[in-house]
Amino acid sequence: MTDMPMETSPVKASLxxxxxxxxxxxxxxxxxxxxxxxxxxxxxxxxxxxxVAIIRSGIPAFTHTVVDVEFTVNQEQFDDAEGQLFKTKAxxxxxxxxxxxxxxxxGLEVAFDEKAIERLMGKVGADIREFYRETPDALxxxxxxxxxxxxxxxxxxxxxxxxxxxxxxxFLQVSxxxxxxxxxxxxIIKSAFNWNFITGADSGVDNPGGAGIGASVIGxxxxxxxxxxxxxxxxxxxxIYLEEFAPKNRFTDLIEVNISNLAAEQSIVYGILGLAVxxxxxxxxxxxxxxxxxxxxxxxxxxxxISTRASLRAVPPSxxxxxLGGGAAKMQAVLHHxxxxxxxxxxxxTIIGLAQALGETAPLLLIGMVGFVARGYxxxxxxxxxxxxxxxxxxxxxxxxxxxxAFYDKAWGGIIILLVxxxxxxxLAIILRRKFERRW
Amino acid sequence: xxxxxxxxxxxxxxxxxxxxxxxQVYYGDTHAIKDVDVEIADKTVTAFxxxxxxxxxxxxxxxxxxxxxxxxxxxxxxIHLDGEDIYDKRVDPVQLRAKVGMVFQKPNxxxxxxxxxVAYGPRIHGxxxxxxxxxxxxxxxxxxxxxxxxxxxxxxxxxTGLSGGQQQRLCIARAVATEPxxxxxxxxxxxxxxxxxxxxxxxxxxxxxxxSLVIVTHSMQQAARVSQKTAFFHxxxxxxxxxxxxxxxxxxxxRTESYITGRIG
Numbered sequence: 099m100t101d102m103p104m105e106t107s108p109v110k111a112s113l114x115x116x117x118x119x120x121x122x123x124x125x126x127x128x129x130x131x132x133x134x135x136x137x138x139x140x141x142x143x144x145x146x147x148x149x150v151a152i153i154r155s156g157i158p159a160f161t162h163t164v165v166d167v168e169f170t171v172n173q174e175q176f177d178d179a180e181g182q183l184f185k186t187k188a189x190x191x192x193x194x195x196x197x198x199x200x201x202x203x204x205g206l207e208v209a210f211d212e213k214a215i216e217r218l219m220g221k222v223g224a225d226i227r228e229f230y231r232e233t234p235d236a237l238x239x240x241x242x243x244x245x246x247x248x249x250x251x252x253x254x255x256x257x258x259x260x261x262x263x264x265x266x267x268x269f270l271q272v273s274x275x276x277x278x279x280x281x282x283x284x285x286i287i288k289s290a291f292n293w294n295f296i297t298g299a300d301s302g303v304d305n306p307g308g309a310g311i312g313a314s315v316i317g318x319x320x321x322x323x324x325x326x327x328x329x330x331x332x333x334x335x336x337x338i339y340l341e342e343f344a345p346k347n348r349f350t351d352l353i354e355v356n357i358s359n360l361a362a363e364q365s366i367v368y369g370i371l372g373l374a375v376x377x378x379x380x381x382x383x384x385x386x387x388x389x390x391x392x393x394x395x396x397x398x399x400x401x402x403x404i405s406t407r408a409s410l411r412a413v414p415p416s417x418x419x420x421x422l423g424g425g426a427a428k429m430q431a432v433l434h435h436x437x438x439x440x441x442x443x444x445x446x447x448t449i450i451g452l453a454q455a456l457g458e459t460a461p462l463l464l465i466g467m468v469g470f471v472a473r474g475y476x477x478x479x480x481x482x483x484x485x486x487x488x489x490x491x492x493x494x495x496x497x498x499x500x501x502x503x504a505f506y507d508k509a510w511g512g513i514i515i516l517l518v519x520x521x522x523x524x525x526l527a528i529i530l531r532r533k534f535e536r537r538w
Numbered sequence: 539x540x541x542x543x544x545x546x547x548x549x550x551x552x553x554x555x556x557x558x559x560x561x562q563v564y565y566g567d568t569h570a571i572k573d574v575d576v577e578i579a580d581k582t583v584t585a586f587x588x589x590x591x592x593x594x595x596x597x598x599x600x601x602x603x604x605x606x607x608x609x610x611x612x613x614x615x616x617i618h619l620d621g622e623d624i625y626d627k628r629v630d631p632v633q634l635r636a637k638v639g640m641v642f643q644k645p646n647x648x649x650x651x652x653x654x655x656v657a658y659g660p661r662i663h664g665x666x667x668x669x670x671x672x673x674x675x676x677x678x679x680x681x682x683x684x685x686x687x688x689x690x691x692x693x694x695x696x697x698t699g700l701s702g703g704q705q706q707r708l709c710i711a712r713a714v715a716t717e718p719x720x721x722x723x724x725x726x727x728x729x730x731x732x733x734x735x736x737x738x739x740x741x742x743x744x745x746x747x748x749x750s751l752v753i754v755t756h757s758m759q760q761a762a763r764v765s766q767k768t769a770f771f772h773x774x775x776x777x778x779x780x781x782x783x784x785x786x787x788x789x790x791x792x793r794t795e796s797y798i799t800g801r802i803g
Contacts, residue, residue, distance in 0.1 A: 345609065346609055414646075416642060416644055416646035417646060417648065417649075418607070419604070419607075419640075419642055419646065420642065420646040420647070420648060420709070420712075421648075421658075422604065422607060422635065423602065423604060423635060423639065423640035423641075423642065423713070424635070424636075424639065424640075424658065424659045424712060424713065424716060425632055425633070425635040425636030425637075425639075425659060425662070425663060425716055426632070426658075426659075426662055427632045430662055434658070434662075435648055439649065
């Protein structure tokens with residue numbers, strides 16, 4: 099080979115100088131990577147925009163403006179007020195007098211009347227009267243009252259209501275805003291965390307300030323209990339049978355195709371099925387989390403079956419061979435070896451199915467779990483399943499469709515709560531997967 | 539094991555463990571094993587050799603009915619273990635597999651502790667009445683698997699953390715823990731290095747004293763080293779079955795000769 103003449107071989111290209119083909123190939127690869135990075139950046143941008151929008155719009159739902167006034171009602175005033183014909187009016191006058199006094203102390207001059215206070219804070223007198231009737235011991239000593247202002251005052255502070263756009267109505271007048279400004283300057287009106295939004299129930303259409311998501315959280319919770327305790331055992335049992343025991347024939351192929359199709363089925367179809375079967379035919383209670391849970395179970399089952407079968411299939415056949423070859427029966431091989439190894443996948447699939455069910459709205463609307471049903475907490479565990487209630491996404495939908503713009507804030511706030519639940523469930527799925535993951 | 543009828547034990551004095559007559563195996567439409575007759579002796583190592591796809595593994599898996607787990611697989615003909623038809627409808631394949639243990643090509647310990655790997659079989663078959671007896675069985679099995687000295691201090695460690703050769707010996711220990719009468723080994727050394735292979739081969743020679751061993755191997759040298767009987771399979775036929783020395787020095791069939799001299803395969 100060494101004596102072969104050099105000129106017959108083609109000119110050897112240097113490794114450091116790249117030829118045209120290499121340049122083209124490298125350029126294509128660089129472009130390809132750039133497309134990928136661009137796609138990811140677009141995705142991240144959308145995510146950031148979404149997160150910022152949700153948080154910005156949702157934060158107002160968690161705060162509300164309160165009127166913070168400290169004053170004393172003594173026994174004489176109490177007796178006097180209780181002796182009058184319009185008892186709450188008497189308390190209102192006491193409150194207004196104290197308010198005026200505090201404004202005078204600060205040297206802020208603003209004229210207001212009882213009607214203005216009513217527009218800003220509703221029936222103040224009733225709240226004060228109720229407090230003293232329930233705790234007569236408080237008479238004579240100074241008490242601090244934090245009374246919530248109307249949702250329009252909230253709107254004035256977060257920019258939804260402005261002097262220019264405000265049209266005088268029985269709800270709020272432009273002149274009232276002078277009083278609000280004065281009270282704000284005096285430190286009497288301030289922002290506070292709105293616990294009622296987290297713990298309360300839905301309010302009427304004319305009281306966005308009193309609306310809370312607590313009752314629908316409970317509704318969602320009972321629904322998820324039904325979904326978990328029905329879909330997990332049924333789904334896992336069905337998957338184990340189909341994957342490990344069932345003969346492979348046309349009938350099981352048909353079942354397999356159907357399960358895949360059902361997983362892609364629109365949720366509203368399950369809703370109308372639930373309405374027809376569970377409510378109209380079986381006469382289960384309308385708007386009940388039990389029925390909602392049953393409908394969502396039907397919807398979640400295919401997801402759980404598919405993910406469980408995938409995790410069973412991912413267990414290496416050598417493990418089954420090892421168990422069977424050692425004289426284990428099929429059931430023992432599955433229960434002792436295959437199922438424990440498939441568990442992380444099964445749990446992850448189940449939690450993701452549950453999270454999906456938690457965010458489902460359409461089927462719930464069809465079976466009557468609309469937002470305004472959630473007017474209070476259920477009385478007990480059984481009532482939790484059977485009493486009419488709503489669920490978080492349905493509640494959000496109801497708020498978003500109400501006329502009063504203040505409900506719009508509530509809808510965004512509700513979405514934050516829903517996302518917190520979804521994120522916690524997904525984090526739980528990741529933790530469980532990490533914890534139970536085993537290598538072979 | 540303990541519920542084996544005494545009449546059956548009587549037959550064990552017979553030198554022959556397995557008798558196969560006219561065995562045919564079909565995978566769907568494929569005729570994988572064609573009319574195989576073979577007799578496998580007790581306390582002997584029998585090697586199945588042949589080129590890939592010749593059916594040697596398939597035939598091995600017929601001996602403990604592992605083929606039952608494959609839906610499309612169909613077995614015809616007679617296979618008798620100690621005079622009993624193992625494909626009889628009344629035979630429970632699970633009981634059969636407790637009697638005919640198996641070691642697979644790829645070491646496949648359970649992702650559990652070394653102790654639990656070995657104790658699993660005895661536990662599900664109720665071979666130990668208490669913890670002390672189970673400990674004894676585990677130790678005895680690990681000693682038979684020639685791995686006791688290496689793992690006695692870390693029985694709680696996962697079996698999957700051992701090296702390949704150790705894993706395979708653990709699998710052998712697991713297979714002997716249920717006190718089988720026959721041990722089937724499907725290319726037990728193909729995933730191992732030469733040192734681990736020689737350890738396993740030594741082990742086979744020791745195990746021969748108590749069991750009937752059937753191994754499938756791709757290595758003719760291995761068959762020559764460890765077996766007393768060799769069966770050569772080709773295209774689903776049992777071409778030749780004789781003493782190992784006979785097969786390797788003086789094969790009767792032309793195909794056997796071609797294979798062992800490296801002309802086909």
